[in-house]
Amino acid sequence: MISNHLLDVVMLTEIGLIGLALSLYLLHGVWLLFNQRRGLAQTERARESMVRLVNSTVVDLEQIESLRKLPHSVQTKAFLEVARNVSGSGMERLRFVAQQVGVLDHARKLCESRRWTRRLRGARILSQMDVPDPLVLKLLIDRHPALRAQAAEWAAAQPSLPVIAAMLRLLADPATQARFAVQTALLRMGAVAAGPLTTYLERNSGSAAEAGLRVAESLAEPRFEQVALRLSRTADVAIRTAAAKLLGAVGGAEAAERLLELLGDEAFQVRAAAAQSLGRMHHWQAGSGLSERLRDPNWPVRRQAALALRAIGAPGVLFLRRAIKGNDRFAADMAQQILDLPAAAAG
């Protein structure tokens, strides 16, 4: 049986906990009352100083000194706010001021911290202010995926060959986050990444090549054609599919010819991708092959074939109309649906 003493102890503990929680809430309210206003005033002061410094061509030491006196969190917040809204010479002036105030040195120190959360914060400050610091480059091989992703984001604004080479190695990163960040960064770099990416695709296969193919498809540079043709012959379905899409993006006679072959591929994903690509290329000579795919046993292939026929214009529409009158009910229905689509939705 539980003794009364024990009941008293439990009850007092519970009352104590409730009292503590309620007092915490009230204390939090009091803290807010005093600190929120002070914090807002500091942020406002920082913003004003920043705007004056960035807009002025002379260095106002007084403003820099007043910024220096603010807490790191307020300084960083104000600098990053402005960084999102300036570029070119404005950004250069901002970086100069940040260096004078000590924000950049603080960020560099954070980048070297043993705690990943601090390194991440440091990398984010340097990224958002486009600071070309080799410290961030080193983070491309950090053990935490969030750091590698952040470093990749930084690298998008530093498109040099060593940076691109380091980024390409990350296309095989096991962490999705890092891979996605690298793909996006390579896309943001644009044509400058196309050459190294071609070399990379020539030497790699598997999931690494797949990640690269997706970037290549968005970059759509003609120099990817040969590598896409080679990869369209690999055994891996995902790679063949990605290669088929890339062929559609780069275009060309050889690409079209290969895509026509891929319309008969054993994997439905590849057939669908090939149909989609032929539509993207507006390759009207593919009309007959695509109309055959309207009778494909697989839904996505039929749909992509019909969309491609609509995309290639009058000859394709003719094939669709013929399919409506044909014996194959599935092909007829699909053709009808795609012909019904308003132009905006058929693109």
Next chain:
Amino acid sequence: MTDTLRMGFNELLVSGKIVLLIYFVGVNLWYLALLISSMLELRRHFLLISEESRHLLLSSTLSPTISILAPAFNEEASIETTLRSLLALQYTNLEVIVISDGSTDRTVQVLIDRFDLVPVKAIYEQRVKTQPVRSLYRSSTYPSLVVVDKENGGKADALNVGLSFAGGELVCAMDADTLIEADGLQRMVRPFLLSTEVVAAGGTIRVVNGSQVKYGRVVKTAVPTNLLAGIQVVEYLRAFLFGRLGWNRLGGNIIVSGAFGLFQREAVLSAGGYLRDTVGEDMELVLRLKRLSHERGGPGKVAFVPDSVAWTEVPESTAVLGRQRDRWHRGLADVLWRHRRMLFNPRYGVTGLFIYPYYALVELLAPVFEAVGLAALALGLASGAADWRFAGLFYLSAYGLGTALTAVTLIVEDVSFHRYETFRDRALLFVWALLENLGYRQLTVYWRLRGVWKFLRGRKDWGKMDRKGFHPLPASGPRAL
């Protein structure tokens, strides 16, 4: 004879109340563990997202495509506003599919008129059996908009039809009256980019009552002055910021709100889509996905994203709220019953050993224990088997620590998201948190018990759910979503 009976009765009450006390102390200790877990998780989350550049997702054509599935039933008054706000969400690869679930009002006509819809041949790849589709429309001005008009079959059926039409790698299931914040999807997609193991993700649902809504967006937040709505604000904050966030760290969630959740489309289709004959279709799907990931292999992680926010209107009348809570509890009982073989089954890992038992013993049975406790306490006090000291202890165990946890949750909300910025709002929240245990909590016990009773009797109806809406709404039809 009477004395023997009385003594026996008193003894039963005394031993019963000790069992109850132990139960409540155990539950409270578990809540404390959840609270600590949620605070650690929130800290980690904020460290990860602070100063991140989410806008990069916007510019990237490599972001996963998302298909929003918006089931609508008789929403003619609000569908245009809702849809415009969906089409304006900040996400690049977005497709919006509105599924009119046999609406008997002008929902479809309003959509046709306002969004330049044209009928197209209604064929689709049916991977889940559903009610027939009456017609399919595409827009001449919004390429990413698809409207499906189908026979009435309930929300699960409408979502299954949506799944068949969806082209996205991810599907976002929502209610037609949910207001998703402009960057809600950008935030919600994050766990899918972090891990290929994630099969579903849920966001925070906040109460819109009292706040100002313009063009389908919440433009000014405020705590409602209505008692029921106000207390529900506190309840929702506690459920999401403390419950779901806490589970994120302790092995994952098994609930993704039906009002706003993101799923891997292929995983949902492989699992057979939403189950139609349950009122807890959202939880059932998540638990099934988790179960199948253990049985067949494949992704099975369910993430909660606290900063991805959607707003929903909560009932302001006891009758409607009662029906909602009764339905939720019936759904919980039904889902747990369907997947009962997971209970304490090591094959299902943390889900079988901890999460499922928590939902069965704490979430499902709490109202039973609470009701028995209250009844026994009243009897005990009347018969002299319990004294006021024990009554005080019981009350503190059952409700006191809950109030303390709520107070801490409110602080966490204020420090992390601080959506309620004025002194008035903070004071009101505090008042609602204190008032919650004086009548409201006991009412929810009654509603939840009613839910258990109806489940035992096999009732599967949704009940009529009236909403004030952001515009006046017409009356409900045969089967509300």
